[in-house]
Amino acid sequence: MHIAIDGRTIARHRTGVGVYSERIVRSLLKIDQTNVYTLFLSEDDGALEAPNLTKILLPRSTTMGPNRIWENFALPRYLRRHSVDIYFSPAYVLPLLMRSRVGRKRTSRTLMVATIHDLVSYHFPETFTLKMRLWQRLFVSNAVRVADCIFADSIATKHDIQRYYDIPEETIKVVYLPVDTRIQKVQDAATLADIRKTYDLPDKFILYLGTLEPRKNVGRLAAAYAKLPESVRATHSLVLAGNLGWYSEGIKREIEGLHLGNRIRLLGYVRHADLPALYTLASAFAYLSLYEGFGAPPLEAMACGTPVICARSSSLPEVVGDAALLVDPLNLEEISKGILQLLSDDSIRKRLISRGLHQATLFTADDKAAEILHIFGELAARNAGRFG
Secondary structure: OEEEEEOOOOOOOOOOHHHHHHHHHHHHHHHOOOOEEEEEEOOOOOOOOOOOEEEEEOOOOOOHHHHHHHHHHHHHHHHHHOOOOEEEEOOOOOOOOOOOOOOOOOOOOOEEEEEEOOOHHHHOHHHOOHHHHHHHHHHHHHHHHHOOEEEEOOHHHHHHHHHHOOOOHHHEEEOOOOEOOOOOOOOOHHHHHHHHHHOOOOOOEEEEEOOEOHHHOHHHHHHHHHOOOHHHHHHOEEEEEOOEOOOHHHHHHHHHOOOOHHHEEEEEOOOHHHHHHHHHHOOEEEEOOOOOOOOOHHHHHHHOOOOEEEEOOOOHHHHHOOOOEEEOOOOHHHHHHHHHHHHHOHHHHHHHHHHHHHHHHHHEHHHHHHHHHHHHHHHHHHHHHHHO
C-alpha cells in the first residue's frame, strides 16, 4: 500500500492532535517496513525518518487560504498522480470539494480516512470561540460526508458521532489514542533534581497538564484546591502546566481572585522530554475536564506511578477504568474531598498507583498503530477489486 498522512500538526510545540499524529506515524514506521509512506509536513525537525518514508515539506501557513487551496487542489492531484491507496487525516480535515463517499464514482484508488477526536463544540459550545465552533462543525461534518472510514478516539466519541450524524456504524472504528511508552517513572535523582530546578517546582505539588481553556475546568480545580485545609495547601502547591488557550485570561483572573499567591503556579508549555520527570515529581495528578474525546495525560501520569483524580465525564471513565479516583467535575466539595483523600490516604494511593501502572500498558502506541494498519489493509483489499 501507498499511505499518505497529513502531518501538518506535527509542529515543534505540538499538543493534542499533533502529539497523536507524531506517535501514530512513529509507530507505523517502526512496525511496518513493507508499505510506502508519504508524510506532508509544515515543518520538519528530522525526528521521523525511515527508508520507506517520503516527507514533503509544505509552505508553512497559519492562514485559512493557503491551507484550503492545498487540501482541495494540490492534494487530490498528488493522490491521483502517485496512486495513493490510503489518505489519512489525523486532524479530521479532508478536501471540502470532494463528493460524498455515498454514490460517488471512483476515479482514484485513494480511500479517505480521518480521526474525529471529539465533538466538544456540540456539548459545550460556550467553551469554544465562535471561529472554532464553526471550524469544528464544518470539518467534522465534511469528514463524516467524505471519509470511507472514521476513527473515533473512544466508544464515547463513536456514540457522539452516531448521535449527531447519520452514518453507518461499520464506518466508525474505535481506535484509542496511543500512550508514549517513553513516558515512564524517572528513577534518576539527578534528572529529577534538574527538572525541579528548571521549572522552579515546590517539594510537593498537585499537577495538571493541558491547555488552559474553559472545557479543561482548570478554574474549578483551582477553586477546589482553595477549599483544602490550610495545612494541606501549606505543604502541597497546585502546578498548572500547559499553553494558554482561548478564554485563558478569564481563567487567570479566577485564579488570581483566590488570593493564594505562588501556591498556584502556571508553568506554561513544558517540553515533551521533561514530562516523565514532571509526572514523577508530582504527589498527585488532577484532570477534571468537562469533556474529552479521550484524554491521554491521566494515563501518562499513571505510567509514571502518580495517583490520579479524574472527572467522571465523557470518555474519561472509559479510559482510566478503576485506576483513578473519579469525581463530579462540577462539584467543588467532591473535588476538594477527593484531592484530600488522594494526598492523605496511603491505602488509596497505593491501590491507584498499582492499578494505574497496569492501565497505562493497555494503550501502547505500537498496538494502536497495528490496529490502524490492519484497518488500512482491510479497506485497501475491499477497494482493490474495483480497479482490477
